[in-house]
Amino acid sequence: MSVSKSFPADIKTVVLIPCYNEEVTIASVVLGFRAALPDATIYVYDNNSTDQTVKSALAAGAIVRSESLQGKGYVIRRMFSDIDADFYILVDGDATYDAAAAPDMLGMAYASGLDMVNGARVTDRTDAYRRGHVLGNKVLTGLVTCVFGRRLSDMLSGYRVFSRRFVKSFPALSSGFETETEFTVHALELAMPIGEQPTRYVERPPGSASKLKTYSDGFRILGMIVNLVKQERPLMFFSAISAIALVCGFGLGLPVVLEFFRTGLVLRLPTALLATGFVILAAFSMGCGLILDSVALGRREAKRLAYLALPAPPRLPDEHSA
DSSP, rough: OHHHHHTTTSSSSSEEEEEEEESTHHHHHHHHHHHHHHTTTEEEESSSSSSSHHHHHHHHEEEEEEOOSSSSHHHHHHHHHOOOOOOEEEOOSSSBOOOGGGHHHHHHHHHHTTTTEEEEEEEEOSSSSOTTHHHHHHHHHHHHHHHHHHSOOOOOOOOOOEEEEHHHHHHOOSSSTTHHHHHHHHHTTOOOEEEEEEEEEEOOTTOOOOOOOOHHHHHHHHHHHHHHHHOOHHHHHHHHHHHHHHHHHHHHHHHHHHHHHSSOOOOOOOHHHHHHHHHHHHHHHHHHHHHHHHHHHHHHHHHHHHHHHHHEEEOOOTTOOO
């Protein structure tokens, strides 16, 4: 869909670019989105950069604001709180995403009234991803989609279009790069209308360095996934713990019980006590899961009502409507 032909001028669109020390790339990113979306307002949120990021962004024509708390999650929280618009385009300031894809992503959101359009990264360049990132992305995306629903193929993409309804109902609890996981789970958990579009992805230009730490940030994202499963699917989470404890309890206790039936004696009292402890832990864990599942249902209903209290995103009128 061509945005210029079918996207009303009175619908406010903004481009949000969080960045930290991106003086090499930020000007090209801003200029790219100015060319692709001439009617959009472009905001660059600087996160304590020590180079010329702010100066370069201002020179390219962006509105520059700052967030002092270090971390992408804090920047997202500030952006979403400060800015009012009908559609929000979120993109990293590292010049790895294709600005020319923004009109089509925006057009998809407008044509179908979607709350989120994810830019699924596609590349034929070996240097676009750092070592281990492709596998890590597939594993983490697979974990989330297995629990919350298989509706996206690239959970960690930093290129997305959001509706106002999504942005203003998004809790923004994380502080770092795990915020992309929050985006995905928020959309899947509330069964929002979402879409995904392949977008070209390239390597960073020379002189530009990634802020993502492969292993530490990967484990933080994994921790976020585990925490979200605990919060949103507590029965699943605690049932798994209960099952493990029950298997351990029976594995340790069964020989003791068989020995008791054979001899009438409990010769391994510490093992019997340990097995009993595992079985009690399994029972407590299952009880916690059942109770917290009811709490999670109430939280989910409250989030759904808060989401529905906001107006639906603008949508292309039905061709068959009067």
